[in-house]
Amino acid sequence: xxxxxxxxxxxRTVRQESLDALNQMQTINQWGLGSIGVSVGLGxxxxxxxxxxxxxxxxxxxxxxxxFGIVTMSVITQRIIHTxxxxxxxxxxxxxxxxxxxxxxxxxxxxxxxGTSGYPFALLTNLGIAIGIGPGLGAALLASHGEWMAFIVGxxxxxxxxxxxxxxIIKVFKDMGVRNASELADKS
Numbered sequence: 001x002x003x004x005x006x007x008x009x010x011x012r013t014v015r016q017e018s019l020d021a022l023n024q025m026q027t028i029n030q031w032g033l034g035s036i037g038v039s040v041g042l043g044x045x046x047x048x049x050x051x052x053x054x055x056x057x058x059x060x061x062x063x064x065x066x067x068f069g070i071v072t073m074s075v076i077t078q079r080i081i082h083t084x085x086x087x088x089x090x091x092x093x094x095x096x097x098x099x100x101x102x103x104x105x106x107x108x109x110x111x112x113x114x115g116t117s118g119y120p121f122a123l124l125t126n127l128g129i130a131i132g133i134g135p136g137l138g139a140a141l142l143a144s145h146g147e148w149m150a151f152i153v154g155x156x157x158x159x160x161x162x163x164x165x166x167x168x169i170i171k172v173f174k175d176m177g178v179r180n181a182s183e184l185a186d187k188s
Contacts (some may be wrong), residue, residue, distance in 0.1 A: 004097055011090045018083040018105075022171050025076045032069035032126070036062060043141075051145040058138035059154045066130040070123060074172060077119055081176075099168065121172060128164055134158045 047054035091103025135158040142151040
């Protein structure tokens with residue numbers, strides 16, 4: 001293989017890696033929606049036997065699944081960003097060897113900024129769902145049945161856990177933005 005053939009093959013491989021990472025993100029989103037639906041259904045079924053059991057499912061399981069999904073989504077987001085950065089480097093190199101080469105990733109990324117990605121929207125939406133179903137629906141169920149001690153304990157645990165997780169994941173997102181912004185500027 002010549003150096004150019006090797007470069008083209010590497011470009012194809014990394015491009016496929018980028019597409020696979022995007023496909024995994026879609027799978028994670030589908031898994032997340034499905035697990036939330038199953039958890040809410042499980043909570044409703046459990047409410048026929050015990051209000052406290054239903055609240056534990058709604059206040060614990062749903063936010064837990066959402067937290068797991070957000071962490072997984074963050075890992076895949078980093079994978080997507082890094083494969084795209086490497087694609088830009090390969091496209092730049094191919095542009096040196098092939099006059100007029102137009103790389104999709106470099107063309108797409110010209111006006112790209114971290115703040116314009118869909119990740120912050122997905123993050124806030126997931127946190128909103130976790131808060132609405134966990135402390136919201138679970139607590140409303142307990143309050144409507146007069147389970148005040150379980151209500152107080154559940155709310156305190158949920159609010160502390162969700163606030164801590166929200167603070168941590170927002171910090172991770174900001175760190176990702178700072179780290180990736182310098183890489184985007186250097187490699188695009």
